[in-house]
Amino acid sequence: MNVTSNLSEKIRQIRLQKGLSQENMADMLGLSTTAYGDIERGRTELSVSRLENVAKLLDVPLPELLGIDITMSETEWLRQENTRLLAENRRLQNEVDQLKTKFRQLFGEGVLRIGDERTRIGF
Numbered sequence: 001m002n003v004t005s006n007l008s009e010k011i012r013q014i015r016l017q018k019g020l021s022q023e024n025m026a027d028m029l030g031l032s033t034t035a036y037g038d039i040e041r042g043r044t045e046l047s048v049s050r051l052e053n054v055a056k057l058l059d060v061p062l063p064e065l066l067g068i069d070i071t072m073s074e075t076e077w078l079r080q081e082n083t084r085l086l087a088e089n090r091r092l093q094n095e096v097d098q099l100k101t102k103f104r105q106l107f108g109e110g111v112l113r114i115g116d117e118r119t120r121i122g123f
Helices: 003-017 022-029 033-040 048-058 074-107
Strands: none
Touching: 003 033, 003 048, 022 033, 022 048
16 A cells, blocks of 8 residues: 555545545535545545645644654654755755766767857847
8 A cells, every 4th residue: 555545544534533524525625525535545646735734624633644653743853854855955966966977978068058158140
């Protein structure tokens, strides 16, 4: 089972525990019943704002809905997430730098770089 289907199933289970119908949820979210049903079937990827709205309507903290250890303070979770994202950013920047180096090896420095002005040939 993937993350989306786990989340969809969790939303469905909590909705049922709260005694809400799909129609109730759809109305409160401003969606059609079909669109909301697609969320619970895992056919729709939720935006962060929509996910926050679902959590609020179900009266469940967002980290809990996402399956994040809620014993951790929000500040600590944000620090850990920030550290993870910074490491990923460094990894991606290294990858970009390697690709730039490889590009220069293949094509040299004679390729017009973005931002360089072209010589007008006068038409």
